[in-house]
Amino acid sequence: MNADGHAAGGWSIGLDIGGTKVLGVLLDDAAAVRATVRVPTRLGTEGVVASAAEVVRRLCADAGIGAADLSGVGAGVPGLVDPRTGEVSHALNLDIHERGVRLAPLLAARLQGVPVTVENDLNVAAVGAARVLGLRGDLAFLALGTGVAAGLLLGGELRRGHRGGAGEIGHLPYASTGPVCPCGQRGCLELYASGSAIDAAWPSRTGRPAAAEVFAAASEGDAVAIGIRDSFTDAVAAAVRLLVLTCDVEHVVLGGGVAEVGAPLLDAVRRQVRSQAEGSPFLRSLRIADRVQVVPGGVPVAPIGAALTARGAVPRRTSVEPVGS
């Protein structure tokens, strides 16, 4: 027991460290969210560590606890992560271009030795989504944001892959005659199924996110919006089918910025999944549409998952090796 009467291991903090903000949550003993804090991300290794430490300090201050009361801090970061060592490589959105930046030890040192775990951001989001939606089976968290990629929770374990390529479905071909992707290939799925694809097709008119505007206008019968929505959801449905026909996950949870659209997104994606399965008894037998869900609006699944990971809720077996250059 510590000074607050909580078992050591009672409090934990999860961080989602993105290119623009760090979002943090404080979980209590029952894994309920007790506080959230958001700060702008300072870039580069030193900036990331300072921003993360600031979030931890503010969460602790809000709850009236000290860093020593924390059983652990978990952080999700975009990029290649070796969770055994807490090393991060090629986290370009964080302006970390080097390989093997020892983010976990650096942050732990800043936090007076609190145990810190670092994971890929989509992996922690998969863990958080499973928790928030109460899902026990195999799950893919399909992030529809600037890019498109998936976090995979298979057999109760995070699927990290041999070289950190697991779930990188955004760079599989979707339209072979499409434009060139920044990755160098042509017609990648990410060019069609991402929030960026909607942003490019529909400049926001009201200042609201383009995806929200498109789905609202489509529901009111705007032909242009309907075309954008259907083209987008057709690509998302292809991503869902891809995850099922390779990994056969029981659940595909739509997340990322576009998921804030909520039920209209879910309905439209399920409709496209069913449309793609029309005429194929094989696809229909897999009941793919029933597997799709969406992250509940405003629920910070990534930091919640990061905090759960820090609590040791997820087995750590992995076969990650650094990507060669």
Place this chain on the structure above:
Amino acid sequence: MNADGHAAGGWSIGLDIGGTKVLGVLLDDAAAVRATVRVPTRLGTEGVVASAAEVVRRLCADAGIGAADLSGVGAGVPGLVDPRTGEVSHALNLDIHERGVRLAPLLAARLQGVPVTVENDLNVAAVGAARVLGLRGDLAFLALGTGVAAGLLLGGELRRGHRGGAGEIGHLPYASTGPVCPCGQRGCLELYASGSAIDAAWPSRTGRPAAAEVFAAASEGDAVAIGIRDSFTDAVAAAVRLLVLTCDVEHVVLGGGVAEVGAPLLDAVRRQVRSQAEGSPFLRSLRIADRVQVVPGGVPVAPIGAALTARGAVPRRTSVEPVGS
């Protein structure tokens, strides 16, 4: 010890039950192949059980052992399998159209109670390929035969999936404007990356398998054969990329009938993988071509894997549920 001086558990038999033949191997205590037998498959549940039992009897007779000396018999079958119960569903190539045919108990009863395990044929092939090639990391066995599908060995366990759809990559789209697949979709990968695709494009001239003729003629500069080979291997390379960008397996082993082509197939597929990665530093960093291997000619990886599965060499955790009709 039994009468032959082998530890109970020393001998095991593996069967690969296909639509035309049952291929069986006898493994000794050191998991070395001591005998192989092949018989034509009699179809339907009773026929399959009788054919399998005949192979077991002949293997035992050849080695001078009795069924009671076997620690187990493992069988790989095409179709949906629940390895916990030994039930097989929708094994259409075996003329088993029902759901829940209890193949393992039926065969065990025919073999005086020898323990029998039944698995999907691609799963046992993945186990066998890992053993034969001495591969320890995550592995996909990519079968290039009548159809195209993969068996997945991830984290030391077979990936079976929620509804038996894991590895069914042959029914992902490859050419959206392509012909209609028997599955009901259009332009499935299987229509381009299978042995059937080569057979359809190149009627055999010598009675040898069409794939062998095509690769031989292509190496001699035959323009038609080069076109067929390159179209085929481009589709196979797409399948390999798909497996890496979803599951990030360390190894992709080419198997199935076309794999008998051997080194020329491997070379051509690696060349196409490298060609697809040209211009994409992202793809190049994943070193996909280095991950591709081919089953050594004439080595019966599926029955070997089935025998290893019967020996309990593979963890049996699974989340298979029968496919709804």
